[in-house]
Amino acid sequence: MGKNCTCDDLHSGDLCQFENLKADISFGGNFSAVVPTNKSSPAYVNLVKSFQDALAESMGVDPTKVTILGLKEGSIIVEAEIQTSDAAAQLKDLKQKVAAGSIVAGDLKVNKDVSITSNQGNLFCSGTPCLNKADCLKEDEGSCKCTQRNNTDEYVGKFCQKVNPCLDNPCVNSATCKLEKLEKQCQCTSAYTGEFCQIPVQLKDDILRKINSVSEKVDVIRWEVFIMIFIVAVALVAIIILFVLMKRKPNSYSPLAY
16 A cells, blocks of 8 residues: 655645645736636636746746635735745745746736745744754744854854854954854954954064065075175186196197207
C-alpha cells in the first residue's frame, strides 16, 4: 500500500512535499462592472480561468498548479493559490512580474504599483528554520529573531546560524563593531587605525616617516657602494694590465753603442 499523508493547509501533494503559496494580486478594472455576481455563470468561470491562465503563463508553471480561490473588490483582487516546491522563489518571481506589469488577463492588466500580500511568512515558519533558540516571525515573508545578550544579537544570519563576531566587541579604543556580510568590521575613531583600531594614527605616521627615511638612506648607500665597487673594479683591471706589461719579455734588443 502507498503512503497516505494528511497535509495541513500550507502543504499538498501525496507526501505533502509542495508548499501552497497564497497571494492576493491586484488587477485594474471596475469590480462591479467586470465581475459577475453569479459565481456559477459561464462569464464568471471564464473570468476566473483567464486569471488562472495569465498567472500560470507569467510564472511558467502548469495551469493546474494555480487555483483561483476568489475575487475581491479593491480594483479586482485575485486570491490565488500556487502549488510550488519553493514558495520563496516563486513569490520573488511573481513580485518581479507584477512590478514589471507583465501579467495581463484578457483586457485586465495587473496593478504594478500595488504590493502582493501572501502567506509566505506562515510557510517560512512552518519548516522551523530558525536556529539557536531564535523566534520565527510570520510577518511579511517571515524572519528569525535571534536571542539577545546585553541588547545585542547573540547570533546573526537569516536563520541566526552564526555567532555574532561583534558580541564581545573585539574593537578597542572606543571603536564601534559593525557587521559586513556577517563579518566584523571595526569603525575606528580618527585617532586610531588597524584591524581592531589598536594602532594610534600618530604612531603609524611616525613609523611610516622613519621607514621612508631609512629607505632614502638605503638608496643613497646603495649608490655609494655601487660607485666604490666600480672604482675598485677599474683599479684592479688597471693593476692587472700593468702587471702583464711589466712581465712581458722583449723579442729582441740592440746593444748600446759606445
